[in-house]
Ligand SMILES: Cc1cc2nc3c(=O)[nH]c(=O)nc-3n(C[C@H](O)[C@H](O)[C@H](O)COP(=O)(O)OP(=O)(O)OC[C@H]3O[C@@H](n4cnc5c(N)ncnc54)[C@H](O)[C@@H]3O)c2cc1C
């Protein structure tokens with residue numbers, strides 16, 4: 598959408614440090630303080646000659662992202678070395694809302710969805726809230742940010758599909774028990790969309806406020822191109838965070854995506 602050199606709001610900074618979270622996810626710490634960033638927001642990371650992709654913010658300083666190697670841009674980001682430059686725009690999108698009256702929250706993350714949940718848990722802890730978290734993955738090797746969450750949460754529950762780490766099953770099994778206890782002011786969630794749909798529905802049944810962070814194919818990141826449409830709302834500007842109630846009203850939530858060409862797949 599933008600030509601090289603004309604990208605509005607593009608910043609560049611040095612990579613401070615990189616390290617592997619697991620066999621597929623690399624964390625990149627950038628020597629930049631994004632003081633204005635709030636949990637749930639993202640940056641558009643530009644790899645010249647390859648492409649530009651949204652990445653959730655995991656920390657303000659050093660500005661941190663954790664990237665799963667699944668394609669061209671993510672592979673290139675994962676190969677960056679300390680001292681190299683990285684370009685990005687942001688923070689973008691709507692963050693998670695944490696009401697002043699909240700005392701105890703539940704954060705749920707699946708896969709790299711744990712990244713914004715850690716940023717949320719850390720910020721909430723700094724503001725005196727009590728946090729319980731549930732994180733899940735396919736196998737024990739897919740679990741990331743467990744130690745970081747232990748440092749800021751009162752309790753951390755881990756689930757894996759094959760039982761190689763924590764409780765065998767999906768995050769839903771732990772989440773349902775915790776949500777049913779009715780001890781939370783709000784439930785926050787980021788991960789596979791069908792999981793978020795199930796959590797949002799369960800929270801609705803139990804009359805507990807819920808917020809989810811939705812992922813769609815993005816190009817501009819600022820509400821202009823329409824490629825991140827999710828049933829009439831833009832994921833980049835109206836989201837990526839939606840209340841569970843609003844997300845459940847979106848025609849495409851948990852059902853359909855648009856690909857890079859704009860084609861809708863169900
Ligand atoms: C708000 C937001 C926040 C995001 N935060 C993160 C983040 O913190 N970390 C992160 O790693 N990614 C994150 N993503 C996803 C990221 O923006 C890219 O979509 C992803 O890195 C793939 O881009 P690529 O160019 O590497 O792959 P592409 O070349 O676009 O895709 C290559 C192939 O991989 C498939 N693919 C794309 N995504 C996935 C996936 N997640 N798992 C398996 N296959 C996939 C595609 O369908 C395609 O077939 C976020 C997306 C959004 C919208």
Ligand code: FES
Nearest residue numbers: 816818822823833
């Ligand atoms: S990515 Fe262009 S409108 Fe959202």
